[in-house]
Amino acid sequence: IKMIPDKAPGEEVLHASGDLKKQAHIPSFEKYKELYIRSVESPEEFWGDVAEDFFWKTKYTGKFLDYNFDVTKGDIFVKCMEGATTNICYNVLDRNVHERKLGDKVAFYWEGNEPGDEKTVTYRELLQQVCKFANVLKSQGVKKGDRVSIYMPMVVELVVAMLACARIGAVHAIVFAGFSAESLCERIMDSQCCILITADGFYRGDKLISLKLIADEVPWNPEVDLCWHSLIGGASEECEPVWCDSEDPLFILYTSGSTGKPKGVLHTVSGYMLYTAATFKLVFDYHSDDVYWCTADIGWITGHSYITYGPLANGATSVLFEGLPTYPDVSRMWEIVDKYHVSKFYTAPTAIRLLMKYGSEPVQKYNRTSLKILGTVGEPINPEAWQWYYSVVGEKRCPVVDTFWQTETGGHVMTPLPAATPMKPGSATFPFFGVVPAILNESGEELEGPSEGYLVFKQPWPGVMRTVYGNHERFETTYFKKFPGFYVTGDGCRRDKDGYYWITGRIDDMLNVSGHLLSTAEVESALVEHEAVAEAAVVGRPHPVKGESLYCFVTLNDGINYNQKLEVELKKQVREKIGAIATPDYIQNAPGLPKTRSGKIMRRVLRKIACNEQDLGDVSTLADSSVIEQLFENRCCTAV
Numbered sequence: 001i002k003m004i005p006d007k008a009p010g011e012e013v014l015h016a017s018g019d020l021k022k023q024a025h026i027p028s029f030e031k032y033k034e035l036y037i038r039s040v041e042s043p044e045e046f047w048g049d050v051a052e053d054f055f056w057k058t059k060y061t062g063k064f065l066d067y068n069f070d071v072t073k074g075d076i077f078v079k080c081m082e083g084a085t086t087n088i089c090y091n092v093l094d095r096n097v098h099e100r101k102l103g104d105k106v107a108f109y110w111e112g113n114e115p116g117d118e119k120t121v122t123y124r125e126l127l128q129q130v131c132k133f134a135n136v137l138k139s140q141g142v143k144k145g146d147r148v149s150i151y152m153p154m155v156v157e158l159v160v161a162m163l164a165c166a167r168i169g170a171v172h173a174i175v176f177a178g179f180s181a182e183s184l185c186e187r188i189m190d191s192q193c194c195i196l197i198t199a200d201g202f203y204r205g206d207k208l209i210s211l212k213l214i215a216d217e218v219p220w221n222p223e224v225d226l227c228w229h230s231l232i233g234g235a236s237e238e239c240e241p242v243w244c245d246s247e248d249p250l251f252i253l254y255t256s257g258s259t260g261k262p263k264g265v266l267h268t269v270s271g272y273m274l275y276t277a278a279t280f281k282l283v284f285d286y287h288s289d290d291v292y293w294c295t296a297d298i299g300w301i302t303g304h305s306y307i308t309y310g311p312l313a314n315g316a317t318s319v320l321f322e323g324l325p326t327y328p329d330v331s332r333m334w335e336i337v338d339k340y341h342v343s344k345f346y347t348a349p350t351a352i353r354l355l356m357k358y359g360s361e362p363v364q365k366y367n368r369t370s371l372k373i374l375g376t377v378g379e380p381i382n383p384e385a386w387q388w389y390y391s392v393v394g395e396k397r398c399p400v401v402d403t404f405w406q407t408e409t410g411g412h413v414m415t416p417l418p419a420a421t422p423m424k425p426g427s428a429t430f431p432f433f434g435v436v437p438a439i440l441n442e443s444g445e446e447l448e449g450p451s452e453g454y455l456v457f458k459q460p461w462p463g464v465m466r467t468v469y470g471n472h473e474r475f476e477t478t479y480f481k482k483f484p485g486f487y488v489t490g491d492g493c494r495r496d497k498d499g500y501y502w503i504t505g506r507i508d509d510m511l512n513v514s515g516h517l518l519s520t521a522e523v524e525s526a527l528v529e530h531e532a533v534a535e536a537a538v539v540g541r542p543h544p545v546k547g548e549s550l551y552c553f554v555t556l557n558d559g560i561n562y563n564q565k566l567e568v569e570l571k572k573q574v575r576e577k578i579g580a581i582a583t584p585d586y587i588q589n590a591p592g593l594p595k596t597r598s599g600k601i602m603r604r605v606l607r608k609i610a611c612n613e614q615d616l617g618d619v620s621t622l623a624d625s626s627v628i629e630q631l632f633e634n635r636c637c638t639a640v
């Protein structure tokens with residue numbers, strides 16, 4: 001708590017307008033600080049107020065939040081509201097329709113890839129569809145606790161499918177529709193899903209993605225394929241929710257792991273519900289007349305928390321967009337903002353940087369006076385992109401909330417509150433309620449005041465992940481072993497003289513390409529599976545739009561020549577193994593790789609070579625320094 005300043009600084013910062021402050025849930029920094037202290041000192045009281053908005057079949061019996069974050073003291077665990085029973089689908093739909101009388105309110109304005117392709121779904125209609133589909137799942141034998149894999153485009157049916165699972169206590173495991181058959185298969189096997197819900201296909205821009213054909217590459221018996229529309233036609237609109245325990249699993253979502261194999265991040269019912277509801281309401285300062293639009297895909301955590309659960313828990317109206325920011329032209333986003341009078345808009349720095357390239361004219365063609373708050377997520381936002389977003393898109397009227405969080409955290413953990421927190425472009429500012437950050441040095445000592453090091457958290461908040469599905473040991477090793485007593489984010493962080501936190505990016509072997517996390521090991525193992533490749537090393541190279549691009553060094557087997565045909569094959573190989581998001585940008589033939597005497601590849605040196613930085617720092621541990629010159633000579637200057 002002492003790391004949060006008493007007063008926000010008066011200089012170098014940008015403030016929300018008086019109008020926004022007048023109506024805001026958290027109108028000032030003083031109010032934030034007061035509530036923050038309460039949230040940390042009395043979590044039960046703070047979250048108890050949030051929980052009051054929801055329906056509980058039975059009340060919790062034990063501690064509000066029980067946990068162990070210290071591996072030296074036993075197993076790591078987090079439990080929130082144990083003993084309570086509820087249903088998240090009931091809370092985000094039935095409660096809104098029946099108790100809050102929001103049945104006729106629009107839940108989603110669905111905007112298709114093709115302009116003019118649109119539909120509107122109210123809360124009542126969404127509830128009906130969810131009940132029908134929940135009955136379909138039941139008729140297929142799906143029961144509480146069963147895992148259901150979902151591989152679908154951004155259509156209303158995707159939301160229906162996930163909420164239908166939640167209604168009957170089944171655990172959804174959504175796989176982003178850009179992943180390959182092999183990635184889908186790996187996730188289905190790991191989570192032991194009993195059923196896969198998919199679609200024929202969809203258009204992304206002018207490209208047709210045939211999901212069903214991709215899914216069919218997964219070993220599959222055609223006799224068990226069933227059609228959504230024929231099943232749902234005859235299904236009943238009545239479906240009693242299955243009451244779940246607070247700590248029953250809600251979903252599994254895979255995220256890249258530094259060892260290569262993706263981790264099934266598991267979230268549970270009550271804590272996730274409270275956390276996504278509260279962060280949505282306070283970080284976007286939600287009011288009932290808002291039209292909210294998050295451009296993420298539901299296949300990622302941002303879509304889970306801030307398209308489906310958080311907004312619906314608040315009874316919000318959202319835009320659900322199937323397409324791309326550049327199709328049919330680079331004005332599409334602003335056209336949609338204008339069309340639906342979007343007031344809260346949430347996107348990724350990579351999208352901002354992409355659109356920034358086309359200047360302000362495509363933005364200014366459309367009316368954006370409805371906008372009140374702008375959000376960003378997925379990677380550090382460079383101050384230049386922040387300023388463009390703030391000045392050009394938001395006309396300097398709209399605070400920018402730079403929300404730092406992870407698949408693992410369930411919801412925002414470091415973020416400004418739009419009317420309360422004076423903004424510094426590029427800083428995720430301060431912790432959300434209940435979150436206690438710290439910065440550690442390499443030896444695990446907590447640093448005070450202005451400092452830089454590992455970003456960790458000292459205690460859980462309701463929405464933090466509970467385990468890695470099927471591998472609790474991996475959960476403990478990945479997040480808790482390095483610094484006992486702390487949850488380790490894997491990100492570096494700096495705290496400035498005013499106490500503001502600045503996320504500096506991953507400090508493990510992860511890359512962030514267009515806001516998507518990839519592990520270097522995952523891409524390397526896809527490359528070495530090619531018969532021509534003996535060894536591969538992948539590093540990130542800064543990219544003006546994507547944040548980072550993939551620069552791959554490959555050592556070929558003896559007697560094999562490097563040529564363009566091979567390069568094309570290698571690219572294809574990675575796309576097929578992982579998906580288009582992991583397509584290499586550069587591939588360099590590397591007859592030798594820089595290694596330490598113990599045989600460890602020195603990625604730090606490779607990163608410098610990829611960027612053509614001649615000053616390599618200390619290379620005294622290199623086993624054979626002659627490879628360096630050759631690597632510089634063979635550098636790739638243009639992307640493949």
Ligand code: PRX
Pocket residue numbers: 255301302376377378379380381402403404405406407408428489490491503505506512515516517
């Ligand atoms: O490195 C951080 C970066 O994205 C990582 C989490 O990725 P993922 O689990 O895929 O979730 C992305 C959406 C929540 C983090 O470890 N990251 C995310 N948001 C920010 C960020 N880095 C800096 N600033 C952010 N606002």
